[in-house]
Amino acid sequence: MRVSFKTSYNHDIRLFADGYQASRYAALVVLAVGLPFVLDDFLIGEVTGVLIWAIAGMGLMLLTGHAGQVSLGHAAFLAVGCYAHAILMDRFGLPFLASFALAGVLTGIVGVLIAIPVFRLHGIYLAIATLALSMLVEDIIVLAEPWTGGVIGLTAPTITIGGIDMDRFGSPDRFYWLCLAVVLLITLGYRNILRAPLGRAFVAIRDSEVSAQAMGVRLAWTKAAAFGLSCLITGWAGALLGHFFYTFNHEVFTVVVSIQLLLMIVIGGIGSIHGAFYGALVVGMIPQAINIGRDWITQVIGTGGVAIPGLETGVFGLILVLFILFEPQGVHGRITKWRIYFELFPFYRRDLFRRQRSYLKTERIR
């Protein structure tokens, strides 16, 4: 069992608890950077997809996992980021980096504008309002044909940074590194916010709005900030997603994607950055796993092409139900428990993570 002995306040504030933890994450980054040298182009494409979903997952995690505002409409913000980026590059001739940054900021502003009218809604009502938004944006994309290409959609412009081509299909390795860099920067920013007053304010409004207000946390402002930051990140994910799909139309950003994002963070482990990554991994890998499984079934049974309609959604649903029943903390929670089991071996107790019943329910003044 390792003991982290703290000798200064800085020790508590810094990103990694100790050298061991820092070196584990460093090894992970090195592995991620080196991945294109090991994997072929197809697999790198798959991993790039997982990275982009992880960004989108972090966007929603910030809002739902940390600030406690459930959104069922994040596909809408993916779409805003994606189209804004494509339009800024194609129509306004902005270079990739400028357009990319601006697309995120624009999505963030849209998020804040949406947050102002809906911030009074709680729980299920907020979820319904954002669900409606998601549907609305789908229609707006179709209607705003001169800008969005309607049902035909748009084609992602090519990416060049400093004369180096970074396109999805032309140079998948470089596109992967680009996505990886974005992931790293966003993860770092996210971590920083969590250890700063803003992150604590998010957690405060999630756990108790009344108490947060009594501590001087402004609800409207904090919720708008959560929406803004969440949409900023989601917008960036959307911009990269456009490049990833190469061509896209309104069908890429359906309500199903919104729901899938929410499933992703729940399966991954709500309320942790890790959860966004695990969720992206699970959600990104399931379709491939099903394909492989389907091939295998075909081989075993011997009949050609078993096409089971709705298999993917079925598997998703099943996984979600199993997680909610047996591991509400998601993949991240499960992995943490395993890790602690081995760290404490043989002293782990089954009840170590059982939440103690609180004696009194919080008094809500509403």
Added chain:
Amino acid sequence: MSLLDVRDVTIRFGGVTALANVSFSVEPGEIFAIVGPNGAGKSTLFNLISRFCEPEAGEVRLDGASILDRRPADMASLGIARTFQNIDLFETSTVLQNLLIGRHTRRRASFASQAVFSPAARREEIAHREAVERVIDFLDLHASREQRIAGLPYGTRKVVEVGRALAMEPRIVLLDEPASGLSTEESRDMQFWISDIRAELGITILMVEHDMGLVSAVSDRVLVLAEGRVIALGTPAEVQSHPEVLHAFLGIDREPEA
């Protein structure tokens, strides 16, 4: 001039008059207790002062300035901290994080400087941390510093909530039944802390409490409410022998013969 001045406040919820023409004022450095049977309007009064509910008539002044146009989130920066009767902590966070929330109104670092965690943001975090550590020292919370609220015993949570209010470095702290549900020993600890908060930190205390032992041990003045009306105001000894108080609490209608 008194620090907190409540004048002729009336609050009605539908047909129920929670407070009727209640007036009192709290002097700086005072420990002021509010007692009364259930439904007397004590918590309503607290919710009024921390701006969670609106009066129908009357005025509440802090340092002579009305606070009725303020919102709940403004009260912290005005120097009014509070605890809740049923404990309202941030369950999933650690004790340390809960106390750090108390420093929220004292944050200075900008949005961007928090996102990149600039040296300025780091210095600020350390300063907050030092302030919180002083509270932890004061309330003896070392042992549970890194623990999540969700796993803490009730008595400790009660203390953490007081700590969170103190971390704000307020001028007045409103304690809503600080000793309810505590064991005799914990209740004694709370009693010492309440007098220490005034003696060492110089914070004025306004508290609602049922435990008359605690109230008479620490408070300078006691306000007795019954059915939304003030029935007595004075030192603990004065109040305890007040005929109307005896009537409201014990159902005794006349002075017992000596």
